[in-house]
Amino acid sequence: MDAFDPAWVALRLSLKVALWATLIDLLLGVALGYLLARKRFPGRELLDAVLTLPMVMPPTVLGYYLLVIIGRNGVLGAWLQQMGINLIFTWQAAVIAAAVVAFPLVLKGARAAFENMDLQLEQAARVLGVSSFGVFLRVTLPLAWRGVLGGTLLAFARSMGEFGATLMVAGSIPGKTQTLSIAVYEAVQAGQDDHANLLVIVTSVVCVTVLIAANKLTPNRALAV
Template sequence: MDSPSPDVVNDIWIPLLLSLKVAGWATVLATAGGVAAAWGLSRWSSRWCDVVDALLTLPMVLPPTVIGYYLLVLFGRRGWLGEWLQSYGIELVFTWQGAVAAAAVVAFPMVLKAARAAFLDVDHRLEQAAAVLGVSPAAVFFRISLPLAMRGILAGVLLAFARALGEFGATLMVAGNIPGRTQTLSIAIYEAVQAGNDGAANLLVLVTSAACVAILCLASWLTPGGRRRRSGRRSAS
């Protein structure tokens, strides 16, 4: 097995920092949209609720290339949103901002599912009591519902970050593979494997795997089920 050279180790920082930047911004966008959608779905009583939830969860099951194609149709130069953005001098295709958009779309369902489950676990009687006391709906959300659901939401946010960090297919289609500009960790791994550079590929895989394992462990610790299992083990001992 080839060992990575010092130049390879130095070159890893560029896709690593870019991946962290892309995943960070994508997580912010996915969190804002996911929490809002989860709150609405958790308080909406309709037969169409599950249909809307299924449509919003599609990026979790669709092939990444399909998501990338949809984004190209939407944000490409001939796309209806792409033309509108170009009129303001904004272009997403083959930019790191395009990578953010692609990663945000695939990470969105992670936040949606976790946040919706967390909001459904909130005791609605507390919200109703606050409303009876004259508290505004916005204050009820920010002072009662959101704090009580925060641990579940944070677990979803961490899963979304891990998903955005490892995104490959949609990012490659929308942002391309431009070293130093749009080449994230997953794309750098693909390029290293194609070039037969085992040393760089092994090191990139180890860095990505270690980051994802740490994030998943933290997300598991934040979930209510994980806390109950640990409490049970402590009680048994």
């Protein structure tokens, strides 16, 4: 039973971090995905490239950028520090790191879903007098939900496995910031192979389950980059 206690604590923390990160990504990803899919403005593709950058950038580099922004002497961190708020080495910092790393998955899924919709259905709703916001809630989002949900599930799985950026901004404090992926690293470093194997199995089962769900819900074209 003792072997399962640390794994259970790490699993609960990983789920907590992944859920909050995915919620943030869902809200921002849908909004920005709709903006990029439907609006034409100067710098649109540049904005898309910048927002997609976490998908290809090394996690440690992202972690460094986050330290520059939310660290105690960072652009935002110094201001928060004056208000008595410290994000570094907290589970909230792990949420921010996971959200940044996984965000492109929601963005790409949402944008592709919005771009591949039949716009005539939206136009018909407007002719019937439905407001723009009403059209989005009652027509656009229901039609795009498979692509959005598929990207969201992939973002959740990615958040569960985030390591590099999380380690840099949240550290490895057991019970506070030590997620499953970091716990695996610490167990291997300590030569605790049995504990590492247990953590790997738990992580793999959770991520495989999410990926199977994502594959069933997501059209192949919805995640095309």
